[in-house]
Amino acid sequence: MVFEFGSIIGIILVAVLLILFFTFVPVGLWITAFFSGVKVKISTLIGMRLRRVAPSRIINPLIKATKAGLSLNTNELEAHYLAGGNVNTLVDALIAAQRAEIPLDFDRGAAIDLAGRNVLEAVQVSVNPKVIETPQISAVAMNGIEVIAKAKVTVRANIDRLVGGAGEETIIARVGEGIVTTVGSARNHSEVLENPDSISQTVLSKGLDSGTAFEILSIDIADVDVGRNIGAKLQTDQAEADKRIAQAKAEERRAMAVALEQEMLAEVRKMRAKVVEAESKVPLAISTALENGNLGVMDYYRMKNINADTGMRDSISGVENSGKNDTTK
Known part of the structure; x- marks a missing residue:
């Protein structure tokens, strides 16, 4: 067991x-x-x-x-x-x-x-070469018209430059920069629309694959569209800015005019105050002249009659002038 x-x-x-x-x-x-x-x-x-x-x-x-x-x-x-x-x-x-x-x-x-x-x-x-498609790239020709382009870049990997070489993002960025430069040097946007192959030829000749892990075989413009009129928009914005500047200067001049008017009104008020003050001293001066014998009673009444006569003439003159104005109307 x-x-x-x-x-x-x-x-x-x-x-x-x-x-x-x-x-x-x-x-x-x-x-x-x-x-x-x-x-x-x-x-x-x-x-x-x-x-x-x-x-x-x-x-x-x-x-x-x-x-x-x-x-x-x-x-x-x-x-x-x-x-x-x-x-x-x-x-x-x-x-x-x-x-x-x-x-x-x-x-x-x-x-x-x-x-x-x-x-x-x-x-x-x-x-088997790879095709990299760029996003829509916006560029402006010399006449101010925006051109929107999209490119397809055919690349082949370079084995010798894979270690330390730049990637696809660098290729896309360089191609976009080349398109912007090429379109920007065109005198008219119609030149770009008529011959989009000129963009690819110009960009391809710049050696954009230098320092990258790829070798660019071809750059083909897949789509070209006309965008906004950037030149006209810039002119409109400039005109609007000039208008605002002119309005600001006009407002400044109006403020200065109002300030000057206020100063003149203040001066008028001061002058009126002085006149009232001077008129208030007239009865006192007349009383003093009567007491001192420098002014007789008859002289005083003669002065009052002259003032009354002057006031009557002024009133008559005002009535006549108003009548003439009514006749004229």
């Missing part, structure tokens, strides 16, 4: 050890690599496990590269994997470059992949 129990425990231990062995040691992957012509040791696969590298991420791309005729080894692929690169994409890119006869070695491909660019997409764009 004891013997049977010990046998069962031994069988269980052997089974557990076999399960752990086949789990930790990828024997199936080693067999696949062996029959695929890839020479890799079991110890190498175990070392990958210890370095926390998934062996399938290295061996499967290596099998694919070997079948394609590429000379790669596990150390290169494992180093690229540990650096954060995409081993499978890199191997696919190397195979595609070899088939397309594009000079791309492992080191350059790894550098492109680690730089954050999709190396496989770069190889594909090198074989």
Whole structure:
């Protein structure tokens, strides 16, 4: 009985050890690599496990590269994997470059992949050029008419400039700047509408792909529209500004005139106050003259008669003048 129990425990231990062995040691992957012509040791696969590298991420791309005729080894692929690169994409890119006869070695491909660019997409764009469509670009000709253009830029990836080269945003910005400059140098917007190919030829001759990761093959103007009359709008705005300035100056002159009028009214009031003050002193002066004998009573009455006669003449004259005015009317 004891013997049977010990046998069962031994069988269980052997089974557990076999399960752990086949789990930790990828024997199936080693067999696949062996029959695929890839020479890799079991110890190498175990070392990958210890370095926390998934062996399938290295061996499967290596099998694919070997079948394609590429000379790669596990150390290169494992180093690229540990650096954060995409081993499978890199191997696919190397195979595609070899088939397309594009000079791309492992080191350059790894550098492109680690730089954050999709190396496989770069190889594909090198074989099959890519079309970049710019947004609507607004430019103004010399006659003040706005021209709205949209361009399609056909580019091909330049493998040698992928590391450190500018991307699509730079291409779009440079093409937009070239369109604005070309349209702005045209004397009339009709010249641009009649010959839009002149824009693409002028822009293409500027070498806009310098320092970028692409090579510009062609620039085609997809659409050209006439926009606003910017010149007329600027003239209208200038006229409105001049009008406001003139109104401000007129308001300033009116304010100065009102201030001057107020000053003159103040002076008149002062003069009237002085006249009233002087008239108030007349009775006192007459009384003093009568007391001192400088003015007689008859002289005083004669003066009053003269004043009354003058007032009567003034009233008669006013009535006659009003009658004449009525007759005239």
